[in-house]
Amino acid sequence: MGRYIIKRIGMAVVTIFAVATITFFVMNMVPGGPFMAEKAVSPQAQAALEAKFGLDKPLSEQYITYMKDLLHGDLGLSVKQRGRTVNQIIASKFPVSARVGGMAILLAVMTGVPLGSIAAYRRGKLADNIIIVFSTSGIAVPNFVTCTILMYIFSLKLGLLPTYGLTSWKHYVMPVAALALYPSSYIARLMRSSMLDVMGQDYMRTARAKGVSQMVSLFKHALRNAILPVVTYLGPLLAYTLTGSFIVEKIFTIPGLGSEFVGSITSRDYPLIMGTTIFLAALMVTMNVLVDIAYKLIDPRIKLK
Amino acid sequence: MAKLSFQLNADDFLPASASEKESLVVMRESVGFWKDGFRRLKRNKIAMVSLVVVILVLFISFVIPQFYPYTYEQQIRGSENLAPMQYSQTELTTMETGGKVFPHILGTDNLGRDYAIRVMMGSRVSLVVGIIASVLILFIGSLYGSIAGYFGGWVDLVMMRIVDMIYTVPDILIIILLSVAMDQPLKALAVKPGFQWIQVVGVNLISIFVVFALLYWVGMARIVRSQILILKEQEYVTAAKALGASSGRIIRKHLLKNCIGTLIVTTTLQIPSSIFTESFLSFLGLGVNAPMPSLGSLASAALNGMNSYPYRLFAPALAISLIILSFNLLGDGLRDAFDPKLKD
Amino acid sequence: MSGYLVDIKNERLSFFTPAGEVKSLNDVSLHVKEKEVLGIVGESGSGKSVTAYSLMGLTAYPGRLIGGTLEFDGKRIDQMTEKEMRKIRGNEISIIFQDPMTSLNPVYTIGNQIAEAVLLHTDKTRAQAAERAKELLTLVGINEPEKRLKQYPHELSGGMRQRVMIAIALACEPKLLIADEPTTALDVTIQAQILELMMDLKEKLGMAIIMITHDLGVVANMCDRIAVMYAGKVVESGTTDDIFYRPGHEYTKGLLRSIPKLNEKEHNRLIPIEGSPVDMLNPPAGCPFAPRCKSCMKICLREMPEYTDLSDTHYSACWLHQKAEFAAARKHPAGIDAQKAGQE
Numbered sequence: 001m002g003r004y005i006i007k008r009i010g011m012a013v014v015t016i017f018a019v020a021t022i023t024f025f026v027m028n029m030v031p032g033g034p035f036m037a038e039k040a041v042s043p044q045a046q047a048a049l050e051a052k053f054g055l056d057k058p059l060s061e062q063y064i065t066y067m068k069d070l071l072h073g074d075l076g077l078s079v080k081q082r083g084r085t086v087n088q089i090i091a092s093k094f095p096v097s098a099r100v101g102g103m104a105i106l107l108a109v110m111t112g113v114p115l116g117s118i119a120a121y122r123r124g125k126l127a128d129n130i131i132i133v134f135s136t137s138g139i140a141v142p143n144f145v146t147c148t149i150l151m152y153i154f155s156l157k158l159g160l161l162p163t164y165g166l167t168s169w170k171h172y173v174m175p176v177a178a179l180a181l182y183p184s185s186y187i188a189r190l191m192r193s194s195m196l197d198v199m200g201q202d203y204m205r206t207a208r209a210k211g212v213s214q215m216v217s218l219f220k221h222a223l224r225n226a227i228l229p230v231v232t233y234l235g236p237l238l239a240y241t242l243t244g245s246f247i248v249e250k251i252f253t254i255p256g257l258g259s260e261f262v263g264s265i266t267s268r269d270y271p272l273i274m275g276t277t278i279f280l281a282a283l284m285v286t287m288n289v290l291v292d293i294a295y296k297l298i299d300p301r302i303k304l305k
Numbered sequence: 306m307a308k309l310s311f312q313l314n315a316d317d318f319l320p321a322s323a324s325e326k327e328s329l330v331v332m333r334e335s336v337g338f339w340k341d342g343f344r345r346l347k348r349n350k351i352a353m354v355s356l357v358v359v360i361l362v363l364f365i366s367f368v369i370p371q372f373y374p375y376t377y378e379q380q381i382r383g384s385e386n387l388a389p390m391q392y393s394q395t396e397l398t399t400m401e402t403g404g405k406v407f408p409h410i411l412g413t414d415n416l417g418r419d420y421a422i423r424v425m426m427g428s429r430v431s432l433v434v435g436i437i438a439s440v441l442i443l444f445i446g447s448l449y450g451s452i453a454g455y456f457g458g459w460v461d462l463v464m465m466r467i468v469d470m471i472y473t474v475p476d477i478l479i480i481i482l483l484s485v486a487m488d489q490p491l492k493a494l495a496v497k498p499g500f501q502w503i504q505v506v507g508v509n510l511i512s513i514f515v516v517f518a519l520l521y522w523v524g525m526a527r528i529v530r531s532q533i534l535i536l537k538e539q540e541y542v543t544a545a546k547a548l549g550a551s552s553g554r555i556i557r558k559h560l561l562k563n564c565i566g567t568l569i570v571t572t573t574l575q576i577p578s579s580i581f582t583e584s585f586l587s588f589l590g591l592g593v594n595a596p597m598p599s600l601g602s603l604a605s606a607a608l609n610g611m612n613s614y615p616y617r618l619f620a621p622a623l624a625i626s627l628i629i630l631s632f633n634l635l636g637d638g639l640r641d642a643f644d645p646k647l648k649d
Numbered sequence: 650m651s652g653y654l655v656d657i658k659n660e661r662l663s664f665f666t667p668a669g670e671v672k673s674l675n676d677v678s679l680h681v682k683e684k685e686v687l688g689i690v691g692e693s694g695s696g697k698s699v700t701a702y703s704l705m706g707l708t709a710y711p712g713r714l715i716g717g718t719l720e721f722d723g724k725r726i727d728q729m730t731e732k733e734m735r736k737i738r739g740n741e742i743s744i745i746f747q748d749p750m751t752s753l754n755p756v757y758t759i760g761n762q763i764a765e766a767v768l769l770h771t772d773k774t775r776a777q778a779a780e781r782a783k784e785l786l787t788l789v790g791i792n793e794p795e796k797r798l799k800q801y802p803h804e805l806s807g808g809m810r811q812r813v814m815i816a817i818a819l820a821c822e823p824k825l826l827i828a829d830e831p832t833t834a835l836d837v838t839i840q841a842q843i844l845e846l847m848m849d850l851k852e853k854l855g856m857a858i859i860m861i862t863h864d865l866g867v868v869a870n871m872c873d874r875i876a877v878m879y880a881g882k883v884v885e886s887g888t889t890d891d892i893f894y895r896p897g898h899e900y901t902k903g904l905l906r907s908i909p910k911l912n913e914k915e916h917n918r919l920i921p922i923e924g925s926p927v928d929m930l931n932p933p934a935g936c937p938f939a940p941r942c943k944s945c946m947k948i949c950l951r952e953m954p955e956y957t958d959l960s961d962t963h964y965s966a967c968w969l970h971q972k973a974e975f976a977a978a979r980k981h982p983a984g985i986d987a988q989k990a991g992q993e
Contacts, residue, residue: 015470026482136637140630142581144588144604145622148611156612202751208707209746210739210766210817224756243478247588251608262589265481277478300801301755319947 008292012285019281020070023274024063070278078272086275090257094279096166097249097256101241103176108183108237113230115184116191120199120226121218131188138185143244147178147251164253175252179244183237187230194226201225231295235288242280342566345642352638358631366429374407375419377426378596387413389616411620415610418596424620427598428628434510434599435580435632438517442579443572445518446525451560453526454533455552465530468523476520480582484512484591510593513583521579528571532564566643574636577629584625600625653720654825654857655681655704660717662703671929673699673712675881675937681825686851686858688872688889690865690904694926696881697861701827704859705742706734722824740770743818747830749810753802759786759813760798766820785816790846808839812846819850826851827859832867844871865908869893874962877901880927880937887963897957897965899942936968944969 078084119131154161154174161170198204199222207217245258253259257276264272346352370377387393389412396406411420453464536542537560545555586592587601600621607617662674674696681687689697702708704719704726719726721742726734746752754762763785764778773781779798786794789812802810811831818826828847832840848871851858860871868875868889875892877885877900885898896902903922924941933939939949948968957970 011469018470022479023482026479136633137626137630140577140633141626142584142588142601142629144585144601145626148604148608148618148622152611152615152618156615202746202748203754205707206746206752206814206817207754207765208738209705209744211735211737211769212765213735221754221757225754243585247585250589262481273482277482280478299756301803320945 004296005289005293008289012289015285016278016282020067020274020278021063023277024066027270027273028059028062066274078269086271089260089272090275090279093255093257093260096254097242097245097258100166100172100175100179100248100254100256101238101245103172104179104241104244105183105237107176107180108187109230111180112184112187113191113227116188117195117218117223117226119188119192120195123196128192131192135185135188135192138181139189141181143178143182144247144251146181147174147248150174150178151251166254171252175248175254179241179248182244183240187233187237190229190233191226194229195222198222198226228295228299231291231298235284235291238287239284242284342643346638349638349641351634352642355631355634355638358627359635362428362628362631363432366425366432370422370425370429373422373425375409375422377418377423377598379418381413381417381419385413385417386415386614388614411616412614414606414617420617420620423598423603424600424624427600427603427621428624430593430597430599431580431583431601431625431628434513434583435576438514438521438579438583439572439575441514441518442522442525442575443568446522447529447564447568449522450526450529451533451564454530455537455555455560457534461530468526471520471523476516479520480513480516480586481589481591483516484509484586487512487515509586509591513586513592517579517582521582525571525575528567529564532567533560536560536563570636570640570643573632573639577632577636580625580629580632652682653680654683654685654722655679655859656718656720657700657704658718658720660700660703660719661715662699662708662712663715664712666711669930672932673881673929674703675932677717677878677881677883679876679883679886681857681859683824684851684855684857685874686860686872688860688862688868688875689878690862690868690875691878692863692926694880694929695878697878698829700878701744701829701859701861704827705738705744706731707738707744736770739766739818739823740821741823742825742827743821743823744827744829745811745814745818745831748834749807749814750834752814753810755802758799758801759805763798763813763817763820766817770821781820782816785820786813788819788850789813789816790842791816807835808842811835811839811843815843815846815850819854822854823856825857825859827861829861830863831860833862833864840867847871865904877904880932881929882937882966884938884967885963885965887959887965891960891963895959895963897959897963897970898938898967899944899969900938901965903941936966946972 074085074087078086078089115131115135119128119135122128151163151174155163161174162168165171199218204217204221207221212221242258245256246262247258248254249256249259250262257280261273261276261280264276375381381393382395387409389410390408391412392400392406392408400406409419409421411424414420414423449464449468453461453468542555542559545559550558583592584599584601584604587599588605590602590605592599592602603621604618604625607614607621611618657680658678660674660677661672664671664673677696677700679687679689679700689700691697699708699712703712703714704721706726706729708714714727717727721737726737729737753759760779760782763782764775767773767778767781768775771778782798783794786797791797791809791812797805797809797813802813805813814831826847831847832843835843844867847858850856858871860868862868872889874886874888876883877892877898879900885892885896885901887895887897892901893905896905900922903920906920907922922941927933927937933950935948935950935952936942936945936954939945942949946968952968954966954968954971956964956966958964959970
């Protein structure tokens with residue numbers, strides 16, 4: 001097990017490194033640099049600014065400097081938000097996104113798993129058909145559509161929920177619901193097909209032959225096996241929640257890392273763009289490693305290499 | 306003790322002829338792979354309905370705009386912000402004097418452009434992007450996957466390591482970065498002779514295609530590879546090799562041909578996924594350039610006026626949901642019909 | 650009522666599939682005495698497993714019993730509720746399945762799965778159940794039982810897994826053990842061990858066994874009586890000696906003929922049974938074996954043969970047995986009934 005973990009962590013590090021490199025070079029492909037869009041600065045002022053941020057050095061040197069800083073966990077200074085480091089910005093914005101995202105993931109799992117199981121158990125009957133219809137629609141509707149429709153119904157027409165900010169629990173309802181819809185539907189479908197698969201297995205027949213009741217066989221024998229594919233999905237689920245947050249935070253005006261990232265792109269704040277990309281990538285990679293390890297712990301069949 | 310419960314006569318105990326025996330043997334008709342699959346597909350009502358919807362959508366997006374009296378960038382003065390089916394002063398006057406004015410079924414936007422045609426064009430853009438992207442993914446992915454799967458060994462190992470790395474890279478982030486980064490260089494390229502079409506298509510769109518080609522084929526590659534791994538163990542492959550067939554020929558003729566079912570299904574399901582991504586990017590402003598509409602950018606623009614003109618939001622939202630939903634259902638139906646593994 | 654442990658009379662069972670009604674069991678009658686070993690022999694699709702499962706109420710959806718009675722230990726199985734059936738399953742009647750690889754739940758330990766059977770039907774505590782599980786493992790010949798309790802199915806070999814299945818089946822000392830092709834998935838050497846184990850346990854625990862197999866070699870050694878099934882009917886039934894030395898039905902004869910003998914001359918060809926199995930969606934009107942029978946007569950194609958007693962213990966369903974009688978009857982112009990009366 002230990003060797004496996006080390007191997008995975010090693011690969012993760014390599015990936016993050018690759019992402020950082022790609023981001024660095026992509027950003028520098030853009031001609032004009034970060035100061036182009038600003039009000040006309042005199043050439044001297046521009047040169048001074050560039051020197052301050054080390055942008056006048058050759059590219060390879062900038063790269064090495066950046067990588068060295070990266071290894072120390074230093075993501076540099078923000079170019080547009082003077083006086084704040086990228087670390088500070090991330091540290092202040094990320095918890096907001098994490099809260100909304102975390103609740104969305106929880107909601108998705110807690111609705112998706114039972115719904116999928118019920119659909120499988122009542123295969124072909126009304127409950128199954130309803131769940132299939134809803135979950136298929138749920139994965140088809142892009143989240144900006146969900147957000148806007150929710151906002152229209154609950155804020156504009158019914159006036160029940162607020163449209164922006166995050167100060168009360170009411171503010172969480174729509175963003176979390178909108179963010180959770182797709183994963184919940186996906187998990188429901190996944191769970192359903194996984195359960196159907198498991199329910200047709202021979203060991204389920206053995207359980208019945210022992211005298212196990214339907215209910216117990218489902219909860220004890222089937223569920224534990226059927227949930228495995230859902231665990232594998234947790235990695236992509238996190239990735240989805242992260243990217244979904246861009247839209248949700250924009251529409252509901254939530255001061256999270258997602259909207260910060262989108263903003264940093266339009267304002268060409270290089271260090272912030274890079275720092276956020278690397279941070280998000282590192283987060284996703286770490287989560288994937290954790291999920292992989294968790295999966296191998298749950299399924300005794302997997303040989304730990 | 307046997308009981309004779311009905312009349313028997315001596316003839317009954319004569320041996321039966323071969324033809325008499327044959328008449329009893331009823332062989333169920335064997336159907337080919339395609340016929341069988343289509344039969345199953347036709348029985349699937351949901352898939353049939355979605356097929357009809359898809360055809361309808363294609364018709365509305367590609368055929369109708371050719372005959373529509375308005376174009377998507379045409380700004381009609383005096384007709385700004387009309388509600389659905391409302392006519393402007395100028396238009397009313399024209400009609401009174403006997404002229405014909407085609408109604409604005411969905412009204413107009415703030416620049417006087419007919420909204421219905423914009424939604425239709427937006428659908429067209431989304432569909433074109435989705436289909437082209439999926440075809441790109443199909444080619445790159447199946448080529449890559451079949452090579453990796455067929456040759457195995459360290460070729461497979463290396464290729465799959467690369468796939469794993471690409472998989473873990475957060476795609477949306479890279480798309481956004483690339484779109485932003487390629488913006489200027491492509492604009493510079495667009496003014497050069499021979500590259501004018503870049504201006505029409507839009508810089509952002511190109512970058513979307515580039516990113517799709519770079520990143521999104523990995524899913525297809527994985528699927529194709531696992532199919533190939535199973536298929537290449539089949540005996541007809543060994544037979545072909547024994548007859549001296551080259552690797553390329555084996556891959557093309559035997560392996561990929563048997564994958565066609567999976568390829569069709571995966572591509573059909575890739576289309577809505579690509580459209581999803583495209584609308585996402587358009588919503589963020591990284592899609593096609595104005596004035597060409599995309600369902601995502603239409604929705605984004607409609608956000609502000611949501612209170613007063615809700616239909617401007619609902620039309621593109623409904624359109625995109627419908628497109629994605631019907632392609633998904635069709636893909637599901639195709640998979641149920643053509644995938645030998647019974648999904649039931 | 651009848652003194653038999655198991656008494657199945659005229660069972661008819663069909664599967665109502667989308668393709669139509671598959672008439673799996675077409676009037677099946679058989680019985681098992683206490684402590685007796687009955688072998689049910691037949692090819693795939695003959696209905697042997699379906700019969701056994703119906704005895705335990707384990708008929709898979711969309712199957713349904715549509716006629717006949719099933720009796721176990723004086724109780725009517727076909728009239729029991731699910732709750733009553735559960736008390737019997739794993740307790741008075743146990744079953745071991747064909748494929749030990751897939752019949753054990755991969756995510757639970759061996760100990761857990763054996764103990765479950767104990768806990769379901771007795772009042773033992775967890776600790777006591779674990780003890781019993783250890784006992785059972787020793788009983789079925791698995792070494793190091795302590796260690797095995799904590800292991801998972803994938804850590805054991807095929808033969809060991811089948812022993813575990815037997816342990817689970819015997820946990821509550823059932824009166825009847827149904828073995829559905831228990832050795833088909835195992836290596837030949839392991840087969841012998843498992844069969845020996847079963848016979849051993851049968852003596853020790855005094856239970857009856859229904860052995861379902863297509864392998865005549867297995868039944869020769871183990872079974873007291875044999876029932877031969879074809880296309881959902883018992884076509885012949887008798888003691889082992891009856892069947893092997895005095896086969897009555899053409900199908901049985903064909904099965905026996907098709908076994909290659911060790912002392913066979915090299916150039917002698919194997920003698921298979923011609924033709925293919927019956928389509929159970931449209932079973933023919935007459936004898937189901939008719940199209941493949943060398944001695945098929947005209948009557949065979951028209952009418953389902955009735956059972957003829959060949960001795961006290963031995964009967965067979967074939968018109969050929971009637972042929973001799975009929976021929977004899979023809980010599981007495983007074984008619985068939987008179988002949989019958991004469992024989993009574």
